[in-house]
Amino acid sequence: xxxxxxxxxxxxxxxxxxxxxxxxxxxxxxxxxxxxxxxxxxxxxxxxxxxxxxxxxxxxxxxxxxxxxxxxxxxxxxxxxxxxxxxxxxxxxxxxxxxxxxxxxxxxxxxxxxxxxxxxxxxxx
Amino acid sequence: xxxxxxxxxxxxxxxxxxxxxxxxxxxxxxxxxxxxxxxxxxxxxxxxxxxxxxxxxxxxxxxxxxxxxxxxxxxxxxxxxxxxxxxxxxxxxxxxxxxxxxxxxxxxxxxxxxxxxxxxxxxxxxxxxxxxxxxxxxxxxxxxxxxxxxxxxxxxxxxxxxxxxxxxxxxxxxxxxxxxxxxxxxxxxxxxxxxxxxxxxxxxxxxxxxxxxxxxxxxxxxxxxxxxxxxxxxxxxxxxxxxxxxxxxxxxxxxxxxxxxxxxxxxxxxxxxxxxxxxxxxxxxxxxxxxxxxxxxxxxxxxxxxxxxxxxxxxxxxxxxxxxxxxxxxxxxxxxx
Numbered sequence: 042x043x044x045x046x047x048x049x050x051x052x053x054x055x056x057x058x059x060x061x062x063x064x065x066x067x068x069x070x071x072x073x074x075x076x077x078x079x080x081x082x083x084x085x086x087x088x089x090x091x092x093x094x095x096x097x098x099x100x101x102x103x104x105x106x107x108x109x110x111x112x113x114x115x116x117x118x119x120x121x122x123x124x125x126x127x128x129x130x131x132x133x134x135x136x137x138x139x140x141x142x143x144x145x146x147x148x149x150x151x152x153x154x155x156x157x158x159x160x161x162x163x164x165x166x
Numbered sequence: 167x168x169x170x171x172x173x174x175x176x177x178x179x180x181x182x183x184x185x186x187x188x189x190x191x192x193x194x195x196x197x198x199x200x201x202x203x204x205x206x207x208x209x210x211x212x213x214x215x216x217x218x219x220x221x222x223x224x225x226x227x228x229x230x231x232x233x234x235x236x237x238x239x240x241x242x243x244x245x246x247x248x249x250x251x252x253x254x255x256x257x258x259x260x261x262x263x264x265x266x267x268x269x270x271x272x273x274x275x276x277x278x279x280x281x282x283x284x285x286x287x288x289x290x291x292x293x294x295x296x297x298x299x300x301x302x303x304x305x306x307x308x309x310x311x312x313x314x315x316x317x318x319x320x321x322x323x324x325x326x327x328x329x330x331x332x333x334x335x336x337x338x339x340x341x342x343x344x345x346x347x348x349x350x351x352x353x354x355x356x357x358x359x360x361x362x363x364x365x366x367x368x369x370x371x372x373x374x375x376x377x378x379x380x381x382x383x384x385x386x387x388x389x390x391x392x393x394x395x396x397x398x399x400x401x402x403x404x405x406x407x408x409x410x411x412x413x414x415x416x417x418x419x420x421x422x423x424x425x426x427x428x429x430x431x432x433x434x435x436x437x438x439x440x441x442x443x444x445x446x447x448x449x450x451x452x453x454x455x456x457x458x459x460x461x462x463x464x465x466x467x468x469x470x471x472x473x474x475x476x477x478x479x480x481x482x483x484x485x486x487x488x489x490x491x492x493x494x495x496x497x498x499x500x501x502x503x
Contacts, residue, residue, distance in 0.1 A: 045485060046468060047478050055478055070196055078475035085482065116344045123349040129357070139496050142347050146492060149485035156413070157486050 043096045043112075045149055049089035052082040088152045095148050102141050173266045174223075178208050178273070181259040185212025195222075197281065197375075200231050200391065205276065220276035222255065225269050228472050231462055233337075234370075234391040238262060239318050241272040243393050246315050247367075252305050253386045279378030279385035286379050287412040287421040296423030298384040299377065299405075300431025306387075307398040307436060309367040322365035322395035330396070330451065331355050337458050341465065345484075351454045351491035360397075360444045368396035373410040374420035402432065402440070403448025408490050409456050409483075450494045457487035 047055070056079050067075060103115040110118070119138070122128065128135040150157050171189035179187035191207035204223040210216055226237065235243065241260035248254050255274035262270045280286055311322045323329035335352055338345065369376075370392030378385040404410070405428065411421035419428035429440050464481025466472045 045482055047464070047481055052478060055473065055475055058473060059475055074196060075475065078479060081479055082475060085479075113344070116346060119346040120344040120349045123346055123353055126353065129353070139492070142350060142492055143496075146347055146485055146488045149482075150489055153482035153485055157489060 043099050043145055043148060044089070044152060049086040049152075053086045056082045085152055088155075092148075092151060095151070099141070099144050099148055102144060106137070106141070174206070175208065177259070177261060177266055178210065178221075182210060182215045183213045184210045184215055187211065190218075192223075200227055200234070201225060201237075201389075202227055206273065221258065221273045222276050223267070223271050223273055225267060225271035228466075228474075231459075231466070233462075235318075235393065237270045237272050240391050240393075242318065243316065243367075243390055244272075244274065246309065246313070247306065247390065247393075250305065250309060253302055253384055254390070255386055255388065277378050277380075277386040279380035281375065281378050281388060283373075283375035283410075283412050283421070286374055287414050287417075289379075289382070291417055291423055292382055293423045293427035295379060295382060295384060296419045296427035297431030297434075299420075300428045300433075301435040302384060302387060303369070303372060303401055303405075304432045304435035306369055307366040307401070311365060311395065316367070319394050325359075325362040326365055326395070326397040326400070327355075327359050327362065327447070327451070330400070330455075331359070334454055334458050337462070341458075341461050343461070345457075345488070347488035347491055348454065348457055351450060351457075351488075351495065354491075354495040355447070355450055355454065358447055358450075360399075360447050363397040363399065363444075365395040366398045367393060368398065368401050369393055370396070370401070370404075372401040372405050373407075374405075374412060374422060375410070397448070398436075399440070399444045399448045400451065402428070403445055403450075404452045404455070406445070407449055407452040407456065408493075409453065409486055446494070450491065453487045453490035453494065457484050457491070460484045460487060 059075065059079065064072065064075060064079075100112060100115075103112070103119065107115040107118045119141075123138070128138045147158065171192060174192075175187045175189045178189075179185070188209045188211075189206055190209050191205065193205050195203040195205055197203070202225050204225075206221045206223050208219050208221060210219060224237065224240075238260055241257050244254060244257040248256055255277050258273045258275060260270075260272040264270070309316075331352070338348055338352070369387065369390065371389055372387070376389040377387045405420050406418050406425060408415060411417060414421035417423055418425045433439060460480050460483045463477050464484070467474055467477040468481070
């Protein structure tokens with residue numbers, strides 16, 4: 042629920058369909074591009090399988106702030122609170138929410154593109 | 167798309183006032199997430215354009231993104247831009263008749279050069295190219311309202327930043343997902359709006375990958391479908407966004423050079439000093455914009471059924487934009503100018 046769609050399962054199904062449908066018939070240049078996309082999908086699938094635990098930690102953090110509601114409702118409440126300005130002022134509440142936002146974002150990037158965070162150290166809370 | 171070479175050849179002959187024309191080659195070009203591109207080689211007989219010509223046919227992709235200029239509008243804008251001496255493909259003809267290739271398209275003259283962002287960045291740092299891009303962008307921004315030839319763009323916004331912010335908020339709401347980091351970015355932008363700028367023509371997608379490089383120099387600026395009236399600093403923020411540096415993060419100007427090179431070229435041509443605070447605002451806005459576009463692209467797969475690996479994976483790039491929103495805004499003082 043924390044992870045962005047399409048899910049790993051959807052990506053793997055798309056890879057299978059692309060492979061079965063037309064991969065072999067593509068011109069060489071397009072085949073090379075398609076192969077690179079297939080590799081990225083497979084890598085996301087692999088990383089998702091390996092990382093089931095870290096999402097639970099984030100869900101726990103959300104539950105601490107927004108109670109034991111459905112996961113979708115926690116994200117909805119967090120988004121609504123930010124829009125309403127609940128975390129505009131510096132202080133512990135803002136710092137806590139920032140840590141949570143970073144955790145959500147880094148979790149997503151750890152699956153989709155871990156290289157994107159290389160070399161960035163500042164401001165992650 | 168189907169391509170009927172004989173129908174296309176007749177159209178080329180008619181529009182270019184030739185005796186006849188023949189399409190001797192037509193092949194799909196790689197790239198283009200929103201629109202399709204074909205190389206068309208035409209042999210033209212008679213008239214002022216007689217000879218063999220390499221042309222680029224541009225048409226809509228399989229499913230629409232939902233915003234930006236249509237092909238007819240983009241063609242008209244290209245005429246203005248090319249006529250102003252800005253390096254852009256020369257527009258030759260525009261066709262709204264679906265009988266030729268099944269959908270509207272336009273043809274421009276082929277410009278030789280490299281557009282692949284990975285290869286451009288891999289060629290190494292190039293301050294001269296960045297300065298050239300800065301000068302060319304300033305020339306684009308010299309096109310200001312009122313312009314009768316650009317009336318299809320509508321009235322220029324009174325406050326371009328506020329207008330864009332409202333549009334992206336509306337689009338995110340319409341997408342219908344609860345994204346707390348996007349809300350964080352929206353909130354920061356709303357609280358840090360710069361003073362309104364006089365609107366100019368902005369390219370709207372000015373980045374590495376959307377220009378051609380030949381022998382290390384700028385050959386043409388491509389892909390004008392997101393052009394419109396806006397704040398000139400928005401194009402600079404987009405160009406320098408971390409999302410468009412293609413792994414060369416230290417080269418902050420599009421992965422090709424320092425900001426100094428790009429800004430220097432721009433300031434020389436534009437005759438104004440750039441304000442780092444405004445540029446920072448527009449870099450945050452760039453991250454939000456790419457987030458919206460990435461989600462819309464993804465929804466062509468998720469909601470419109472276009473079975474594309476590229477579109478599906480673009481949805482997973484939304485987190486890169488959110489990373490940027492947090493990196494640029496978290497913990498920073500928030501005061502309106």
